Amino acid sequence: MKKEKPNPSAAVPIMDADAIRRGLRRIAHEIIEGNPALDKVVLAGIPSRGVEIAQRVAAFIREIEKIDIETGVIDVAMHRDDVGTRPELPVVHATKLPVPLEERTVIIVDDVLYTGRTARAAMDAINSFGRAARVQLAVLIDRGHRELPIRPDYVGKNLPTATREQIQVRLLETDNEPDAVWLERES
Amino acid sequence: MTARWTRKDLLGLRELSADEISFILETADAFKQVGTREIKKVPALRGKTLVNFFVEPSTRTRTSFELAAFRLSADVINISTATSSLTKGETLKDTARNLEALHADILVLRHGSAGAPQFLASRVKASVINAGDGAHEHPTQALLDLYTIRERRGKIADLNVAIIGDILFSRVARSNIFGLLKLGAHVTLVGPSTLVPREFEKLGVKVSYKIDDVLPKADVVNLLRIQHERQRREYFPGLGEYIRLFGLTKERAKLLKPDCLIMHPGPINRGVEIDSDVADGLQSVILDQVTNGLAVRMAVLYLCGGIAT
Numbered sequence: 001m002k003k004e005k006p007n008p009s010a011a012v013p014i015m016d017a018d019a020i021r022r023g024l025r026r027i028a029h030e031i032i033e034g035n036p037a038l039d040k041v042v043l044a045g046i047p048s049r050g051v052e053i054a055q056r057v058a059a060f061i062r063e064i065e066k067i068d069i070e071t072g073v074i075d076v077a078m079h080r081d082d083v084g085t086r087p088e089l090p091v092v093h094a095t096k097l098p099v100p101l102e103e104r105t106v107i108i109v110d111d112v113l114y115t116g117r118t119a120r121a122a123m124d125a126i127n128s129f130g131r132a133a134r135v136q137l138a139v140l141i142d143r144g145h146r147e148l149p150i151r152p153d154y155v156g157k158n159l160p161t162a163t164r165e166q167i168q169v170r171l172l173e174t175d176n177e178p179d180a181v182w183l184e185r186e187s
Numbered sequence: 188m189t190a191r192w193t194r195k196d197l198l199g200l201r202e203l204s205a206d207e208i209s210f211i212l213e214t215a216d217a218f219k220q221v222g223t224r225e226i227k228k229v230p231a232l233r234g235k236t237l238v239n240f241f242v243e244p245s246t247r248t249r250t251s252f253e254l255a256a257f258r259l260s261a262d263v264i265n266i267s268t269a270t271s272s273l274t275k276g277e278t279l280k281d282t283a284r285n286l287e288a289l290h291a292d293i294l295v296l297r298h299g300s301a302g303a304p305q306f307l308a309s310r311v312k313a314s315v316i317n318a319g320d321g322a323h324e325h326p327t328q329a330l331l332d333l334y335t336i337r338e339r340r341g342k343i344a345d346l347n348v349a350i351i352g353d354i355l356f357s358r359v360a361r362s363n364i365f366g367l368l369k370l371g372a373h374v375t376l377v378g379p380s381t382l383v384p385r386e387f388e389k390l391g392v393k394v395s396y397k398i399d400d401v402l403p404k405a406d407v408v409n410l411l412r413i414q415h416e417r418q419r420r421e422y423f424p425g426l427g428e429y430i431r432l433f434g435l436t437k438e439r440a441k442l443l444k445p446d447c448l449i450m451h452p453g454p455i456n457r458g459v460e461i462d463s464d465v466a467d468g469l470q471s472v473i474l475d476q477v478t479n480g481l482a483v484r485m486a487v488l489y490l491c492g493g494i495a496t
Contacts, residue, residue, distance in 0.1 A: 077231075078217070078218075078230075078231040078489065079231070080231075081230075087193075089489070089494055092486075093217050094219070094220040095220055095221075095224075127226070128224045128226035128228065128229065130225050
């Protein structure tokens with residue numbers, strides 16, 4: 001589905017393809033540093049862009065450490081706390097995680113961290129598969145405005161925003177548009 | 188995915204578009220996976236109340252809806268009433284009033300009269316799911332049949348599907364016909380002429396009275412239960428003759444292509460519409476249908492019960 005092109009005057013570019021690549025590569029380095037037992041790590045993306053970001057980070061880890069890290073998919077739609085309040089339901093996806101999760105470190109991967117409710121739903125989904133040894137959170141953009149006590153472990157870019165503003169992320173594989181992040185202000 | 192779900196009720200497959208049917212099946216994929224988790228329960232419908240209102244007896248459909256609701260964290264009330272004590276109009280209105288008093292969010296209705304779910308749906312705020320109404324429709328059964336075919340064969344379009352048995356009195360057959368045709372399958376109905384009248388051809392299906400001509404071409408064979416309790420003499424000469432002419436015996440099963448799927452909505456009359464060995468054979472997907480029924484019903488409850496009303 002094509003999104004409407006932003007009005008150029010209202011859109012502030014935040015990251016281009018190079019900046020996104022550097023940000024994800026740094027996250028890959030930080031994950032390697034923070035997890036001596038990389039074979040226990042699972043990068044689990046939240047559909048659809050989180051899944052793609054997890055794949056890219058896994059590719060960087062492979063390039064740097066020559067190790068194939070496991071990846072997965074976490075559906076959050078059926079774990080959300082706002083079902084029945086929206087006229088349109090989020091599309092549900094199948095969750096794919098390696099089991100058993102015991103002794104594994106699951107890193108939740110998403111494009112934008114905002115209220116923290118999606119991350120909470122993702123933790124709920126992970127719990128229904130078993131008791132992971134550790135759960136961490138990696139995001140391309142942290143835009144602030146948390147509504148829950150949640151903080152990311154790995155961040156591509158911290159970006160203080162106003163609630164009126166919107167962060168737009170595009171990735172080639174999921175959106176069929178060049179990699180880009182920009183900020184939109186509601187006029 | 189362009190399809191969107193906007194309906195509060197599921198009354199039949201006749202009114203759904205091909206996109207809507209496909210959307211339910213794709214949603215069911217996600218819910219099927221929930222059944223493989225260590226904790227087979229998600230909070231999607233937490234705080235919602237589901238009423239299983241079964242005016243006709245049913246064990247498997249009611250249990251399947253109940254388990255589907257449990258796995259979505261909904262609370263479930265079961266109400267069943269003896270058919271004999273009901274007269275349609277008055278009682279359904281009373282039912283509607285009572286359910287509104289209970290603040291039910293989802294009503295799963297099985298009723299002997301065609302149109303009963305529609306009657307209720309237009310009178311209550313709750314979502315109404317048709318769990319079988321008379322000889323009209325049984326949409327979740329057809330959806331789980333479609334899901335099972337799609338899962339095993341990777342597609343539904345262009346497959347030859349034979350539906351065999353008592354078509355005239357079968358809501359399962361009707362819902363299957365609507366769903367299969369919308370998704371592009373070729374449907375052939377087979378059975379005694381009293382139970383498979385030529386009028387069905389108007390729906391866009393073929394009608395055949397010779398099972399041995401149909402079986403070799405079939406990709407899917409769906410055997411309907413011979414409903415002893417409903418058969419009247421004038422429609423149905425006798426079990427022995429039925430088995431001889433239309434039963435899927437061991438001998439007849441040899442006519443089937445090796446990859447032809449054998450389906451049955453249950454409960455099976457072993458030795459009547461299907462031979463016991465055939466029902467338990469490698470081509471049989473009868474137990475897959477039961478497993479998939481749970482996923483499909485979770486998807487339907489999530490979609491109809493989850494939208495804001």
